[in-house]
Amino acid sequence: MTGTLYLIPTPISEEAVIDSLTGDIVRVLHKTQHYAVENIRSARRFIKSVDRNINIDELTFYEIGKNSSDTEKSSIIDILISGKNVGIMSEAGAPGVADPGSDIVLAAHKANINVMPLVGASSILLALMGSGLNGQKFVFHGYLPIKQNERQKAIRQLEKESHNFSQSQLFIETPYRNKAIFDDLIKTCLPQTLLTVAVDLTGEEQFLETKSIQAWKSSQVVFPKKPAIFVLLA
Template identity: 40%
Template sequence: MAGILYLIPNTLGQSDADNVDPLASVIPMEVQAITAKLGYFVAENAKTARAFLKLINASHPLTQALQTINIAELNVNTPITSLPALLAPLLAGEDGGLVSEAGVPAVADPGANLVRLAHENGIRVRPLVGPSSLLLAVMSSGLNGQSFAFNGYLPIDAEQRIKRIKALELRSRQEKQTQLFIETPYRNGAMLEALSAHCQPNTLICVSTDLTLPTETIKTQTAARWKAALNSNKGPDFHKKPTVFLILAE
């Protein structure tokens, strides 16, 4: 009988504050307990996965020594032909965990193809509860939570990015749909400048930064107000910080 593939959420970042348990408020105890029992994981980066397991071990001792736990890597460079080998331990009857680098696996994460292959092979997939920056951003934005779409990264090229922003704004207006996207953290400033400059003045823009962390900031206002804030050097403190952008055109 095949093992179970557990989809294990990770924190959205680590706090620098002293005496703070980084897992207590975001990873349920049951999820930590299940994770502590596993001896096989698939992760985007083995080193950071081991750091996560070290945090788990602090409250739920691992059932085997950390250095003996098998962690296979799956990232954007992993060829699809390598995926069957990642499921071999589960097909042999061992339970395993797909752990995200941050947030939930298979959402804005390279694990989706592995989950699909697990279904194709009759492996039970069990998603575990944890933080999703995308859902937290929608929840806290005040924008349309009945209809929304995640669009990943927008183009790096400035001209292509403007075209994409205008296309998403048009879709948002026509479908009354919230549009979400993310950016490489060091380009957050350029993204907000482009949004405030090229969206219609009354389009709502939400900037959600460092969600679940002590430095968390969430702010929704019109493109016109964001543009005025940036012109007055009163933009958000989000340089090199994980940020979700949302727009809703009315």
Template identity: 40%
Template sequence: MQQPKGNLYLIPCTLGDTPPLEVLPLLVKKAIEHINHYVVEHEKNARRFIKNIDSKKNQTDLVMSEINKFTNADDIPQMLEPCLQGFDLGVISDAGCPGIADPGAAVVQEAHRQGIKVVPLVGPSSILLAMMASGFNGQNFAFNGYLPIDKGERKTTIKRLEKLSSEYDQSQSFIETPYRNNQLLESLLRTLNPDTMLCVACDITLPSEYIKTASAADWKKIKVDLHKRPTLFIIQK
């Protein structure tokens, strides 16, 4: 008789140093209590998160594989070996929901190929939380990841996204490496039309959370320091 396969659980984590059970449902805690095999973005971060959820869990029982942008695609099938042996496997990102703007998506894709059941659990997504709080079109929106670093390419991309937003009534969201947030905000205010709306959502779910929507013209009068603070930007023309 063939060994039943384990399930692949997509386990959200906090977006920062927030007490986990303030933003995560009980089902996440139950999953972590029974799962010992994981695919994670960074092992140190994942172990700390698991300890915060279940302080009694024996860390020596945990078996972890790391996945990031440097992971060889040929190594991904082996990460799912615990499922083929009948064990449930958890995927944990460094922040938020695995598989969303996260390398864990490659593991999920391979799980479907191998006929492994995928179980997504509820948790915070900075993309969705920012959209909820922006007041923009939640019926039609896009997440564009990182904008180009080169100033000329960045300006061209910003104008392209602004045009897309206008033509399709589509909210356009993107992020930046936290230490370049202030520079991106300056680029946006130099490039966007004055009446284009901009939402800046920073430190979502943290005590220092800051979310504001205003026109590009009005943003020029607002003083805010986004340096080294996880931030999501959304524009709507």
């Protein structure tokens, strides 16, 4: 009998470690010895914060990411085939959603291994839930281009698609580029377009507001230097 591949969400803010956990996550951590993780150090710290009685030194960690080799991924599948459970964890949020892990999940399906996603925080869904914008039709785009001219071109295209298909357009940004992308949105989008800015969701500095571009232009906004989700609806 094969093991189970557990997809284990982790807190999306440092302050929400215990509050965001479900009983299922705690139970899975107690019966899993092998982990494929985005960052070994943060994964060890997370497990220890859940239960200090878990012996971290008895666990095995495999670091996964964009540069993981096929051999490394195959070794994780081999562990599952041998009957042992494996947990996948990203550094924050839901593994496989804008984070590493989806390729291992696909390989597990091909090997007829049971895949069990667990309930937990996803900044993407929390931002959409809190936006008040279209939650029936939406598209997530990850990161927009770094270069300003390419980013502004992408914003115009997203606004056009949002208007044509009545879709909420979601994208994320790193803390040090929050202000730059916000300024580009204000300069590029039409006055009536709606924009949600969601920063540090579930954290102590949470910022979550939806306004028209026109209203944002007259607002004095200072965002926390934390990861952000933007939701746009034209």
